[in-house]
Amino acid sequence: MSDLNNTNFIKAVRFIYDHIDQPIALADIAKSVGISVSSLKRLFMEATNQSPGAFIRRIRLEFSFRSLQSRKDSILEVALSSGFEDQSAFARRFKETFGYSPREARKKLNIVSELESILLDEPDIVELTDLPIQSVTERGLYFEAAPKAFNILKCKLATNELSDDFSGIFIGIGHDNPHEGEVKEDQVRFTAGITLIERDLGIEHVTLVGGRYARFRYFGKPNNLGLAYHYIYGKWLETSPSKIDKTKPAFMAFDDFPDPIKEQNILIHVPLIAS
Known part of the structure; x- marks a missing residue:
C-alpha cells in the first residue's frame, strides 16, 4: 500500500470511529478522505479484505459486545445504539457474527467469534x-x-x-x-x-x-x-x-x-x- 493510500485508510477509519454511534454513509466517508466511493471500496478491500460496510458492522458489533458486558444498558438499548431497528434483527446478526446470542454474551469473558475470527493450527x-x-x-x-x-x-x-x-x-x-x-x-x-x-x-x-x-x-x-x-x-x-x-x-x-x-x-x- 502506498503512503497516500495508507494515509487515506487511516483517515477513513478515524472518521468511522468518530461517527460509529451515528448513521454512516459511504459517501460521507469518501468525502472526508477526498476520494470517490468506488476508490473507498477498493481501498478497504486492499487494506482489510472487507467492504467498508462489513468493516463498520464488525466495529459496531464489537462495541455492542462491550456494552452488553457492562450491563448498563438493556439488550434493546444496545441494539438501537448499534444501528439496528429492533432487538430481533440485532440478536440475529450478533449470533451470526459471534456464534451465540446477546444474552449469552453477557456471561462471556472474551469476544469469541466463529465467523469473524480465523482458525490457527495448534501452537x-x-x-x-x-x-x-x-x-x-x-x-x-x-x-x-x-x-x-x-x-x-x-x-x-x-x-x-x-x-x-x-x-x-x-x-x-x-x-x-x-x-x-x-x-x-x-x-x-x-x-x-x-x-x-x-x-x-x-x-x-x-x-x-x-x-x-x-x-x-x-x-x-x-x-x-x-x-x-x-x-x-x-x-x-x-x-x-x-x-x-x-x-x-x-x-x-x-x-x-x-x-x-x-x-x-x-x-x-x-x-x-x-x-
Missing part, C-alpha cells in the same frame, strides 16, 4: 530467553498507531537493515484492546521494535522477558491480525489447559518489515504461566 510451546529490542511506541487507533510506530522505526534504519540480507527480527506489540473499554479507542498503544542492532538508534531500549510462550503461525495481512487474536484469546483460550500470563505482553515477530496489507509470515507469541 508450539516454546521457552524463550530475554529478547532485547530497540523500539518506538505510538498511540492512536490501532490502524493508526501501528503504521505510525513502524514508520518512525523505519526512518532510524539504514538501507542494509531493511534488505533481505538483514538477520534481525521486526517486533510488534499491541498493548491494549480498545473493545475492553479500559483505554479510549484512539489511545491504543503499539510498539514497533527491532532485534540484533548493535548501534544505538536513539530510541527506547526495552527487553521482552523470556519464559514459556505459545507460538502461533499466522500467514496473512497485518491489518487482519485482530482476527487471529480473537481466536487465540477466545476459542483457543477457552479450550486450552494453558493459562495466559497477563504480566507480559504478547508480541509478533515479522520475517520482513511489516506492510499493513502485504501477506506475510508472522509468529504470534503469547506468554503462558509456567506449569
Whole structure:
C-alpha cells in the first residue's frame, strides 16, 4: 500500500470511529478522505479484505459486545445504539457474527467469534530467553498507531537493515484492546521494535522477558491480525489447559518489515504461566 493510500485508510477509519454511534454513509466517508466511493471500496478491500460496510458492522458489533458486558444498558438499548431497528434483527446478526446470542454474551469473558475470527493450527510451546529490542511506541487507533510506530522505526534504519540480507527480527506489540473499554479507542498503544542492532538508534531500549510462550503461525495481512487474536484469546483460550500470563505482553515477530496489507509470515507469541 502506498503512503497516500495508507494515509487515506487511516483517515477513513478515524472518521468511522468518530461517527460509529451515528448513521454512516459511504459517501460521507469518501468525502472526508477526498476520494470517490468506488476508490473507498477498493481501498478497504486492499487494506482489510472487507467492504467498508462489513468493516463498520464488525466495529459496531464489537462495541455492542462491550456494552452488553457492562450491563448498563438493556439488550434493546444496545441494539438501537448499534444501528439496528429492533432487538430481533440485532440478536440475529450478533449470533451470526459471534456464534451465540446477546444474552449469552453477557456471561462471556472474551469476544469469541466463529465467523469473524480465523482458525490457527495448534501452537508450539516454546521457552524463550530475554529478547532485547530497540523500539518506538505510538498511540492512536490501532490502524493508526501501528503504521505510525513502524514508520518512525523505519526512518532510524539504514538501507542494509531493511534488505533481505538483514538477520534481525521486526517486533510488534499491541498493548491494549480498545473493545475492553479500559483505554479510549484512539489511545491504543503499539510498539514497533527491532532485534540484533548493535548501534544505538536513539530510541527506547526495552527487553521482552523470556519464559514459556505459545507460538502461533499466522500467514496473512497485518491489518487482519485482530482476527487471529480473537481466536487465540477466545476459542483457543477457552479450550486450552494453558493459562495466559497477563504480566507480559504478547508480541509478533515479522520475517520482513511489516506492510499493513502485504501477506506475510508472522509468529504470534503469547506468554503462558509456567506449569
